[in-house]
Amino acid sequence: MQGLPDKQSVKKLHVLITSRMFSASRNKKDDLFKYKLACEELSKFINEVNFESKIAKKSVELRENGNDYFKKNELDKAFEMYTMSMAYAPTKSVELSMAYANRSAVLFKANWFADCLVDIEHALELDYPENLKAKLFLRKANCLQAICPKRRGPINEALDETRQWMKKMDKKNQLAIEQLLKKQKTTKTTTEKTVCYKFDADVVPEKLKSENPALPGLSSAVELQYSKKYGRHLIATRDIKPSEVLAVQEPYINIVKQDLRYKYCWHCVKQTWSNIPCDDCAEVIYCSASCRDKAKLAYHDVECYVLSRILASGIISNFIFPLRIAIKALKEANNSFDILEQNRLKVDAEKDPLTKGFIDGKFDPQKFSSVYSLSHNPHTDKNFEILCLAGSSITAYFLAKKIPAFEKSLKDEKLLKTDDKFISLIGFIDKIVSITRNNLLQVQAPDKYEDIKDTSSAVVIPFSFMNHSCIKMVTFKRQSEKLVLTAVCPIEKGEQIFDNYMSQFFIHTKKQRVEMLSHSNFICDCEACIKDWPTYTDSLNPFLVNTLKPDLREVFHLIMNSTFVMYETVCKNNEIMLFKKEINKVAKVVENYYSLFGANSSDSVTALKLLMMAVFMSQRHFVHLK
Ligand SMILES: [Zn+2]
């Protein structure tokens, strides 16, 4: 018998299901048939063997990689390696203390002194090697000196500790520390570089002027309607001005991008420095013990076990989203799979497409019934469908291990194929895979060096009601734990509010847009597509700024200057600029050009782009340790 997880599991299951799906007679290919088939194949080889999350050897390797980057002064990379080293270090181990200590050196070098102090304390709380402690206490003294040179008490205490622990060092290192101690005495003031204390600034989310009572978190300027052509969609109940806030929503799920898992808190999805690892898995980190505890209560108690195993079995990371939704749904159903199934049937049976998923006349964006009522398209690509099926089966298997109802059939994997409940669980996961595929939003942050950084993926239920148009009408930004939807052009009463999925008329030609949208089988009939509007690729070209109309040039310079100031000073002041003045000013310019020329004009496009830029800047940005 083959063990799991190994990187080939998904591939193997994929091959097995493929051959059987294609050889089965056509009329048999309904959903139940395919879930049963997947279950049969899965039960043939699935069996968990010795899975270890924390691996001391890997932690040491990662720390050594970190040391190499640190020597090359590549602080961002060194930081990430040390954080991963922490994540892989066994709980309360020496490796963990070493990773904290080495990371504190990165933070010290980057002048992030308050975070550096937190890492030093974490290292000292653990079993940090005695012959290295003097170095750590000296770093502590230097940190305290940088933050507040006048408070001599704590600085002298740290220096005393340094002298004490020096005795545990060998002669060569003792001499080195003595040299540094002498230097410490002579530097009375901080270095000339910017001192960054602890960066945890965030923006208080904007507020709605008045809320739609049936759609919490949506403005009363917006209502939900249904038509055969558009499905559920949003309509303006009155005229809306550019820069007006249309929704302030907490996502149902918001999950850190794979490549930022060791830079962002898994729970609050904020960039974090003196962070701590999960006690049980090596996959996630938290900004604080408070976030770790909240995550555990809300989902990670179950997720922790499943996540590391599905990732190890070669599943594409997209399964993290349906997994989180499934766990939240189960918790809402008091961990009872039967209640969850009843909730599901109830939504499936609802006849009115407009109020599907509503509870007591309200559409609650934090309820599973709301997520479950979202639209999803059947798979069009057979190969992808089977890959999803393989992934769903393996995810279902590990999730079932955490649900009491499956205890009996999991005792012998061969029994799985006769367990109707387990087959339903596969079907359930497969369905939320399609829902997330249709409804996942990419959340981005401003980035000084890369302009835009993809930070997380979220399901924000009412945002899913916006259909695509190539003419941009809204944009959203992240403020604290909320996503804020803002109008970027005037919208008339009765108009449908469209979102824009990648293809925009002013950037892409009609031919390009048709090609881009064909991947989702979508034929756009927005005005730009029907009348074949021209592109405006040169609008806001930085080399042509001097050719702009005076009002556009003025707001361009205003936004550019503010952006520069924000990136340069934010770490120093631990605050984020709100761009209020900039947004108000450019919104007026947008309004003016739209009333003169409509959306199809170079000046309107320039104004719209500037407004989008100002709105985008008014959120927490991605910070580099450079
Ligand atoms: Zn957090």
Ligand SMILES: [Zn+2]
């Ligand atoms: Zn974990």
Ligand SMILES: [Zn+2]
């Ligand atoms: Zn279009």
